Amino acid sequence: xxxxxxxxxxxxxxxxxxxxxxxxxxxxxxxxxxxxxxxxxxxxxxxxxxxxxxxxxxxxxxxxxxxxxxxxxxxxxxxxxxxxxxxxxxxxxxxxxxxxxxxxxxxxxxxxxxxxxxxxxxxxxxxxxxxxxxxxxxxxxxxxxxxxxxxxxxxxxxxxxxxxxxxxxxxxxxxxxxxxxxxxxxxxxxxxxxxxxxxxxxxxxxxxxxxxxxxxxxxxxxxxxxxxxxxxxxxxxxxxxxxxxxxxxxxxxxxxxxxxxxxxxxxxxxxxxxxxxxxxxxxxxxxxxxxxxxxxxxxxxxxxxxxxxxxxxxxxxx
Amino acid sequence: xxxxxxxxxxxxxxxxxxxxxxxxxxxxxxxxxxxxxxxxxxxxxxxxxxxxxxxxxxxxxxxxxxxxxxxxxxxxxxxxxxxxxxxxxxxxxxxxxxxxxxxxxxxxxxxxxxxxxxxxxxxxxxxxxxxxxxxxxxxxxxxxxxxxxxxxxxxxxxxxxxxxxxxxxxxxxxxxxxxxxxxxxxxxxxxxxxxxxxxxxxxxxxxxxxxxxxxxxxxxxxxxxxxxxxxxxxxxxxxxxxxxxxxxxxxxxxxxxxxxxxxxxxxxxxxxxx
Numbered sequence: 001x002x003x004x005x006x007x008x009x010x011x012x013x014x015x016x017x018x019x020x021x022x023x024x025x026x027x028x029x030x031x032x033x034x035x036x037x038x039x040x041x042x043x044x045x046x047x048x049x050x051x052x053x054x055x056x057x058x059x060x061x062x063x064x065x066x067x068x069x070x071x072x073x074x075x076x077x078x079x080x081x082x083x084x085x086x087x088x089x090x091x092x093x094x095x096x097x098x099x100x101x102x103x104x105x106x107x108x109x110x111x112x113x114x115x116x117x118x119x120x121x122x123x124x125x126x127x128x129x130x131x132x133x134x135x136x137x138x139x140x141x142x143x144x145x146x147x148x149x150x151x152x153x154x155x156x157x158x159x160x161x162x163x164x165x166x167x168x169x170x171x172x173x174x175x176x177x178x179x180x181x182x183x184x185x186x187x188x189x190x191x192x193x194x195x196x197x198x199x200x201x202x203x204x205x206x207x208x209x210x211x212x213x214x215x216x217x218x219x220x221x222x223x224x225x226x227x228x229x230x231x232x233x234x235x236x237x238x239x240x241x242x243x244x245x246x247x248x249x250x251x252x253x254x255x256x257x258x259x260x261x262x263x264x265x266x267x268x269x270x271x272x273x274x275x276x277x278x279x280x281x282x283x284x285x286x287x288x289x290x291x292x293x294x295x296x297x298x299x300x301x302x303x304x305x306x307x308x309x310x311x312x313x314x315x316x317x318x
Numbered sequence: 319x320x321x322x323x324x325x326x327x328x329x330x331x332x333x334x335x336x337x338x339x340x341x342x343x344x345x346x347x348x349x350x351x352x353x354x355x356x357x358x359x360x361x362x363x364x365x366x367x368x369x370x371x372x373x374x375x376x377x378x379x380x381x382x383x384x385x386x387x388x389x390x391x392x393x394x395x396x397x398x399x400x401x402x403x404x405x406x407x408x409x410x411x412x413x414x415x416x417x418x419x420x421x422x423x424x425x426x427x428x429x430x431x432x433x434x435x436x437x438x439x440x441x442x443x444x445x446x447x448x449x450x451x452x453x454x455x456x457x458x459x460x461x462x463x464x465x466x467x468x469x470x471x472x473x474x475x476x477x478x479x480x481x482x483x484x485x486x487x488x489x490x491x492x493x494x495x496x497x498x499x500x501x502x503x504x505x506x507x508x509x510x511x512x513x514x515x516x517x518x519x520x521x522x523x524x525x526x527x528x529x530x531x532x533x534x535x536x537x538x539x540x541x542x543x544x545x546x547x548x549x550x551x552x553x554x555x556x557x558x559x560x561x562x563x564x565x566x567x568x569x570x571x572x573x574x575x576x577x578x579x580x581x582x583x584x585x586x587x588x589x590x591x592x
Binding site: 023024025027028030031032034035037038039040041042043045046049057102105106109110112114116119120121122123124125126127128129130131132133134137138139141142147148149152153156183186187188191192195240244246247250251267270274275286289290293294296297300301304 | 326329330332333336337339340341343344346347358359362363400403404405407408410411412415423427430432433434435436437438439440441442444445460461463464465467468471495496497500521524525526527528531532542543544546547550557560561564567568571572575579582583586587
């Protein structure tokens with residue numbers, strides 16, 4: 001209530017006061033201006049772009065949802081879409097199993113107070129500091145069929161038959177990229193899981209122990225449910241990441257998702273339509289590209305919202 | 319007791335195994351950069367026989383690495399400064415005042431965290447073209463500032479709200495204006511939160527590859543990540559230079575990480591957990 005006495009203490013003129021009062025409303029303006037101009041506007045524009053016919057980068061007539069129809073019914077656009085979509089799904093599922101599965105085990109080990117916990121955290125996290133393009137290029141060298149470290153290593157230990165042109169074979173290329181991505185993202189997932197584990201009240205675990213819960217039962221019945229928020233966050237982030245996958249594929253297999261589109265993702269396909277001019281259309285196809293952007297945006301927004309809704313609901317129940 | 323020891327041993331084996339997998343490729347990258355091409359192709363795995371900086375000399379003759387580096391420094395430092403300044407101004411306004419639209423404003427900013435802005439890249443490209451910012455570092459500074467603002471406002475608003483009101487009231491009693499309260503009273507005690515915001519956005523802008531790929535084609539305006547794209551495009555057979563380029567590119571971030579690993583790990587996860 002001290003604040004109310006302020007006008008009496010201060011003796012500035014009324015006019016000056018009014019001016020000063022207005023200054024505060026300038027505070028959010030720079031952030032708001034930049035945010036609206038460079039985030040909100042482009043996104044809205046992408047929605048409207050998808051409803052027009054485009055000749056190169058010149059906007060033509062309003063054609064409603066025709067771009068969307070072409071995207072899903074015309075060759076080769078529809079095939080490319082579903083091929084890339086499947087790759088995105090595989091990207092998500094494999095990252096969940098490999099990256100997040102391993103990350104949970106490692107987080108649990110660190111949680112069990114092994115010596116050198118700090119070293120392990122730093123070691124797992126280090127790859128996350130590299131630019132994705134550098135990660136991609138580094139692994140491209142390591143996976144090189146002739147001089148790459150991996151095949152040379154396999155030959156040395158007598159597993160010649162395992163050596164493969166990892167990135168040149170349609171059967172292994174996408175999996176190789178996803179595993180590289182897991183290498184990159186492992187430490188981050190470990191830290192999130194670890195924070196989740198450390199957030200569980202120890203008396204709950206002790207109580208379960210006294211009731212005879214041990215090992216896997218303890219993990220599955222007590223620890224995992226209590227870690228639901230951390231698991232949901234990781235799931236949402238992995239999903240968004242998988243459906244935005246672009247840089248690694250671009251660095252390792254180029255904008256065509258080689259070999260034979262086996263590593264193509266929706267974001268790479270989008271890039272081709274918008275800039276590359278080799279997405280099946282003769283030149284850049286901004287209308288189709290924008291339609292694809294809208295579809296991709298809808299997928300990401302819907303799924304994230306569903307996950308977050310489940311998270312909130314679970315939190316309330318607990 | 320014996321069973322417990324066995325479990326512990328398995329724990330250590332797993333933990334060290336994955337530590338090796340995480341670290342070895344980075345070590346390989348660094349020591350390979352000291353090898354000649356002949357040695358690289360003959361013995362890709364072994365550590366270098368002799369320590370030579372020849373590859374680095376060659377790399378610097380091939381690409382303008384220091385130009386890339388300098389561009390990265392400018393882009394990252396200016397955009398991080400803008401994010402800190404604009405973000406904390408907006409967060410201060412949202413957290414310390416009770417205008418009826420404040421919650422709406424907060425929510426509006428948070429929307430930005432859900433938006434995959436890469437999907438707006440076509441209109442963004444045209445906007446940059448209209449503003450004559452293609453091939454200008456400002457295009458990157460603007461987009462990194464814009465993408466960094468939502469999360470920064472979330473973190474900083476949360477922090478501003480925890481500040482005791484008494485501090486501010488005391489200052490206002492002494493006749494401090496809004497600007498003075500913000501700049502001299504609250505900002506100095508916000509250091510931990512500002513540090514978190516700084517780290518998150520620095521990593522983001524330093525490592526980003528997507529936006530310069532679209533906005534920058536001029537060799538002299540490239541940042542390190544797109545610079546590496548030119549290197550790998552033009553000298554793909556010269557592995558010594560490639561490894562040297564990768565090492566030189568990642569070194570600044572790795573050094574910073576070792577200086578402040580705790581802050582880095584806490585900072586990056588803070589963004590996700592919130």
